[in-house]
Amino acid sequence: MIRRAVVRGIGHYLPERVVPNSDFEATLDTSDEWIRARTGIERRHFAAEGQTTSDLGTRAARAALDDAGLNPDDIDAIILATSTPDLTFPAAATMVQEALGMQHGFAYDVQAVCAGFVYALTNAQAMILSGQADRILVIGSETFSRIMDWSDRSTCVLFGDGAGALVLEAAEGAGTTEDRGILAADLNSDGRHREILYVDGGVSTNSTGHLRMQGKEVFRHAVEKLAQTAHRALDRAGLGPEDVDWIVPHQANLRIIKATAQRMGLPMEKVVVTVQDHGNTSAASIPLALSVGKSRGQIKPGDLVVTEAIGGGLAWGSVVLRW
Structure with missing residues (x-):
């Protein structure tokens, strides 16, 4: 028998304010039709004034704990992926820790932009396999509406706010591909491509900044690198695309999602898609989609799931897990 990191529960939270594409028509040279055709996005959620990334993360964490039938006293650690901390x-993770009333263990943030949750999940797996922790809350939470340039139609219509969380816990497995839990992962980054997706400000530059993106370049890298990382993770697990029940990709753009599935030789019927309702929620994207996929009845116990994401850095990666 070997130690595995298994999903025990999952949940998500979306702010109450829903923003349809038509809301941008009054201030930008754009339309609902233009946004849908190029991105697949129909609406997104924006956090209320005063509502922070840790607030969203806390609500998602509580939903995941409820789904798992656990309470904060059962958790050893919190790892929160975000690029928009309070x-x-x-760390925003310590604020979630306090909000949950958790006075033990440890909490920290991971920053890999849209790939953040894949990085956080892989971090959590390593902690569990090493014996550092038995149960970890892994959260992706973002308030990207705070870093938008509202005059830039190429970026501000793409992003939304939200949070997703799951409980990852130690369990015994037989050491085969039929085990539940994380079976393999693949992480990558290449700082040479920083200029195609970044925020033009920060603490050490003494400025706030807004998100900047070269959309065509991001699209090109995304399609190529997402398929590659998924194949590498599957190879490491001793599996192939034919074994996959569900791809749960980063929800950035429907065209990227479709092109990546095509490169993997998988039909869209095997892809969980939520981008139309949430837009790009960066590090919250994958856990949000996993939670929605489970609630829809798509993802079931025993299913083989591949998650994949790419974000600023560039940073990208994938995780293969059995639900």
Whole structure:
């Protein structure tokens, strides 16, 4: 028998304010039809004034704990993926820890932009396999509406706010591909491509900044790198695309999602798609989609799931897990 990191529960939270594409028509040279045709996005959620990334993350964490039938006392650690923390420091994860009433264990943030949740999930797996923790709350939470340039139609219509969380716990497996839990992962980054997706400000540059993106370049890298990382993770698990029940990709753009599935030789019927309702929620994207996929009855126990994401850095990666 070997130690595995298994999903025990999952949940998500979306802010109450829903923003349809038509809301942008009054201030930008754009339309609902233009946005849908190029991105597949129909609406997104924006956080209320004063509502922070840790607030969203806390609500998603509580939903995941409820789904798992656990309480904060059962959790050893919190790893929160975000590029939009409440403050420069401390980590938003410690704010979630306090909000949950959790006075033990440890909590920290991971920053890999849209690939953040894949990085956080892989971090959590390593903690569990090493014996550092038995149960970890892994959260992706973002308020990207705070870093938008509302005059840039190429970026501000793409992003939304939200949070997703799952409980990852130690369990015994037989060491085969039929085990539940994370079976393999693949992480990558290449800082040479920083300029195609970044925020033009930060603490050490003494400026706030807005998100900037070269859309065509991001699209090209995304389609190529997402398929590659998924294949590498499957190879490491001793599996192939034919074994996959569901792809749960980063929800950035429907055209990227379709092109990546095509490169993997998988039909869209095997892809969980939520981008139309949430837009790009960065590190929250994958856990949000996993939670929605489960609630829809798509993802079931025993299913083989591949998650994949790419974000600023560039940073990208994938995780193969059996639900």
